[in-house]
Amino acid sequence: MLNPQIVNRLRSIVGEKYYRDDMESLVSHSYDGTPMLQALPDGVIYPDSTQQVADIMKVLSEAQIPLVTRGSGSNLCGGTVPIQGGVVMVMHRMNRIIEVDLENLTATVQTGLITAEFTAHIESLGLFYPPDPSSMRISTIGGNIAECSGGLRGLKYGTTKDYVIGLEAVMVNGSILRTGGKLMKDVAGYDLTKLLVGSEGTLAVITEATLKLIPPPKAKKTMLAMFRDLYGAARTVSNIIESKIIPATLEFLDNPTIQVVDDFAKLGLPRDMEAILLIEQDGDPETVERDIERIREICILEKADRIEVAANREEAEKLLTARRSAFTALARLRPTTILEDATVPRSKIADMVLRINEIATKHRVTIATFGHAGDGNLHPTATTDARDKEEIHRVELAFEEIFEAAIELGGTITGEHxxxxxxxxYLEWKVGAAGMEVMRGIKAVFDPHNILNPSKMFAKETKKRVVIQHG
Amino acid sequence: MLNPQIVNRLRSIVGEKYYRDDMESLVSHSYDGTPMLQALPDGVIYPDSTQQVADIMKVLSEAQIPLVTRGSGSNLCGGTVPIQGGVVMVMHRMNRIIEVDLENLTATVQTGLITAEFTAHIESLGLFYPPDPSSMRISTIGGNIAECSGGLRGLKYGTTKDYVIGLEAVMVNGSILRTGGKLMKDVAGYDLTKLLVGSEGTLAVITEATLKLIPPPKAKKTMLAMFRDLYGAARTVSNIIESKIIPATLEFLDNPTIQVVDDFAKLGLPRDMEAILLIEQDGDPETVERDIERIREICILEKADRIEVAANREEAEKLLTARRSAFTALARLRPTTILEDATVPRSKIADMVLRINEIATKHRVTIATFGHAGDGNLHPTATTDARDKEEIHRVELAFEEIFEAAIELGGTITGEHxxxxxxxxYLEWKVGAAGMEVMRGIKAVFDPHNILNPSKMFAKETKKRVVIQHG
Known part of the structure; x- marks a missing residue:
């Protein structure tokens, strides 16, 4: 519990009902989308304006109370668990679309806005905001910015970072930082906008964002291609790109995922396939037709066993179901589902999937893999049971080896989560000692007393790298 | 001159002939593309490998000798003038294309590589690296990265930053930092890649870069549209974008520029026009045809006086000459040419051009304006004489007011230079006190003793903001 004087000051900023410390509020903000992590905050606060955020920040700074800023807490890295207690600041009341500027093709929004509400509004104006994390129906723009969320359209359209061109953020001392603007080009000093995107609430509280919009594609086409040979699927991915086609979506399901998805969604998928690719192209109608035809030829060349091209949006939605239901289907199998997102150069996807399978067998754990093949961003997903400590230990060992394998193949420990x-x-495995030193230094510049989302990004100890026996 | 022991150590790293301190070498590295700035270094060094850079860095760090890293010095902000002396490190020997990876669509290069040599090689492989700063025939990839260079294709394709996905950089203590990789998605920690892009040699020495490549457009079409009314031209720009067309190029010349260009290149341009727009679209042939036709309709709607659409690449080259020769034509007028790049939201271009003209008249200086209309990135260019102190003073006052006007209109002091x-x-005018504090903090994390390109980006004193009398 916080000192009552502090609580009074916080209540006087947001009003009585917007600071809560009843057990229900504390418990419901003690966890997020990540399994097996929980910690109670001391209080939960709901600001309504940037000024309130600044005032709150001053109080917390003065008393050195930790602050965890959160949207809907849909992240999968424990990013919003208040591991050191303190105050959880929920941004949902700051959910206004401040402006959509049609001349400059920008939108300025408060960061508590739900992503899907934003994209629906943007689409109603005939425009397009591409980032589409799976969580978008519940996640907030602020959460997407904090995590630099990706989604199914990353390959062609990039991720959240590519659309954030200006930010308003409250610094730990309560001052307000404004970066970028409605500007397609701006090189005035270091790029603080891109530094804040993906900073996971550890540097400042992001209160407003100016986002770049683009014209929507005029047409879209969807297809599934199924392969008995994993390398055939992987070669198809590389071949498409080498043929100078960048599909809007290029997704992958491995055999364990196919089986589970088919059990769940009864799609009549061929259960003996080693891989399914879900491919979408969008753009001008002629381009889409031509690209999909060329992709079909490549799939045939690489010995796809079955190819289905959707004739219309309804059929497309059916094909999309296979990919969309992957997580839900896997989550039904066992009490605990752990979704990871090791990422490799796209040319290494088949190698990575085989390594994952090898590692899963070695540790006797069940791991199914699906994900964004075009990006090399895979989601190996373990189905397990948090109550079985021994099994969980084996799952952890397996994921450690998976991270190591990703790094070995020129990849990273996290592509979008x-x-x-x-x-x-594991961060040091990717960024090295020099990277850690610089990142810790940057953290200290923004947050010298380590009160902004403490314990995140920087671990007390780096894991020793495992030596993998493989081959 | 440096202490002879230091010189010996530097020579033992790079070999006798690659450290020079004869007057010719010093003078030829005492200036860059920026008028009216000159300062002699103490020595010039030409490393051949990352390891040499690291070894040099250790020697300079130990002795706290300033280091200015440079490519060809084509920048326009005084970015490579060795204002505090020390060593200029020329990266030209580190010019290898290490790898072009066709499966992952990436290229890895040493940073001393000339940009145009790189793009020629990439194009010979049937691929596309879009950043095209005007300096590209002499500038280096490393210089482009240090300045986050733009170019004519920024509107549709973005700038250098959008294509840098991995870096190798030597830190001030000689350790080697590796960021990113051949990865389209990577959220492992703060985005140090984007932080280093545009850091102007003040944070680390960038030795290698992994660049994203894309498939080239299949077709391209070029047109000129000429307007008696400046607002007609400006509305055309906004109208094109609002019609959901993003042209590859959307460039602007004002009346003074038109006159000078026509004197120089004898293109038969109508000299009474207030503005010319140069517009290019690329992509699939059907899309290009459709977009150019729609753009032509918009130009007619906005009362363009004359529209020329190139029938083939030769005609296109002729139309492009008008824009390409702008700087050269202006540079012939008077001994000194000062090119600025104040940038505003694209909806504010006409307002900004009128403000520039008003300011030029007030201070009795000659300023012609051209630039990237689609980006709102204008290049107001003063033709003057560095020997005329009084006139130069008036030019400086005028540019100060231009920066202030850009900020007032929601813009920035520099879009790409x-x-x-x-x-x-003037940096604080754009980024505010909070921005300056954070940027100084970041600088200190990377370079605590301020030896990497000192006196750049951070001025001893911020200019007082001018109060503009206008309207």
């Missing part, structure tokens, strides 16, 4: 608590002990 | 020495006194 963030570091948070879960991957903090 | 960088801060360097020239704009350092």
């Amino acid at each position: 963030g570091v948070g608590i879960v991957k903090a002990p | 960088g801060v360097g020495i020239v704009k350092a006194p």
Whole structure:
């Protein structure tokens, strides 16, 4: 519990009902989308304006009370678990679309806005905001910015970072930082906008964002291609790109995922396939037709066993179901589902999937893999049971080896989910000692007393790298 | 001159002939593309490998000798003038294309590589690296990265930053930092890649870069549209974008520029026009045809006086000459040419051009304006004489008011040329006190003793903001 004087000051900023410390509020903000992590905050606060955030920040800074800023807490890295207690600041009341500027193709929004509400509004104006994390129906723009969320369209359109061109953020001392603007080019000093995107709430509280919009594609086409040979699927991915086609979506399901998805969604998928690719192209109608035809030829060349091209949006939605239901289907199998996102250069996807399978067998754990093949961003997903300590230990060992394998193949420990608590002990594997030193230095510049989302990104100890026996 | 022991150590790293301190070498590295700035270094060094850079860095760090890293010195912000003496490190020997990876669509290069040599090689492989700063025939990839260079294709394709996905950099203590990789997605920690892009040699020495490549457009079409009414031209720009067309190029010349260009290149341009737009679209042939036709309709709607669409590449080259020769034509007029790059939201271009003209008249200086209309990135260019102190003073006052006007209109002091020495006194106008504090903090994390390109980006004193009398 916080000192009552502090609580009074916080209540006087936001009003009585917007600071809560009843057990229900504390418990419901003690966890996020990440399994097996929980910690009670001391209080939960709901600001309504940037000024309130600044005033709150001053109070917390003065008393050195930790602050965890959160949207809907849908992240998968423990990024919003208040591991050191303190105050959880929920941004949902700051959910206004401040402006959509049609001349400059920008939108300025408060960061508590739900992503899907934003994209629906943007689409109603005939425009397009591409980032589409799976969580978008509940996640907030601020959460997407904090984690630099990706999604199914990353390959062609990039991720959240590519659309954030200006920010308003409250610094730990309560001052307000404004970066960028409605500007397609701005080289006035270091790029603080891109530094804040993906900073996971550890540097400042992001209160407003100016986002770049683009014209929507005029047409879209969807297809599935199924392969008995994993390398055939992987070669198809590389071949498409080498043929100078960048599909809007290029997703992958491995055999364990196919089986589970088919059990769940009864799609009549061929259960003996080693891989399914879900491919979408969008753009001008002629381009889409031509690209999809060329992709079909490549799939045939690489011995796809079955190819289905959707004739219309309804059929497309059916094909998309296979990919969309992957997580839900896997989550039904066992009490605990742990979704990771090791990422490799796209040319290494098949190698990575085989390594994952090898590692899963070695540690006797069940791991199914699906994900964004075009980006090399895979989601190996373990189905397990948090109550079985021994099995969980084996799952952890397996994921450690998976991170190591990703790094060995020129990849990274996280492509779109963030570091948070879960991957903090492995960050140095990717960024090295020099990277850690610089990142810790940057953290200290923004937050010298370590009160902004403490314990995230930076672990007390880096895990020793495992020596993998493989081959 | 440096202490002879230091010189010996430097010579033992690179070999006798690659450290020079004869007057010719010193003088030829005492200036860059920026007028009216010169300072002699103590020595010039030409490393051949990352390891040599690291070894040099250790020697200079130990003795706290300033280091200015440079490519060809084509920047326009005084970014490579060795204002505090020390060593200029020329990267030209580190010019290897290490790898072009066709499966992952990436290229890895040493940073001393000339940009145009790189793009020629990439194009010979049937691929596309879009950043095209005007300096590209002499500038280096490393210089482009240090300044986050833009170019004519920025509107549709973005700038250098959008194509840098991995870096190798030597830190001030000689350790080697590796960021990113051949990865389209990577959220492992703060985005140090984007932080180093545009850092103007003040944070680390960038030795290698992994660059994203894309498939080239299949077709391209070029047109000129000429307007008697400046607002007609400006509305055309906004109208094109609002019609959901993002042209590859959307360039602007004002009346003074048109006159000078026509004197120089004898293109038969109508000299009474207030503005010319140069517009290019690329992509699939059907899309290009459709977009150019729609753009033509918009130009007619906005009362363009004359529209020329190139029938083939030869005609296109002729139309492009008008824009390409702008700087050269202006540079012939008077002994000194000062090119600025104040940038505003694209909806504010006409307002900004009128403000520039008003300011030029007030201070009795000659300023012609051209630039990237689609980006709102204008290049107001003063033709003057560095020997005329009184006139130069008036030019400086005029540019100060131009920066102030850009900020007032929601813009920035520099869109693509960088801060360097020239704009350092104005940086706070754009980024505010909070921004300056954070940027100084970041600088200190990377370079605690301020030996990497000292006096750049951070001025001793911020200029007082001018109060503009206008309207």
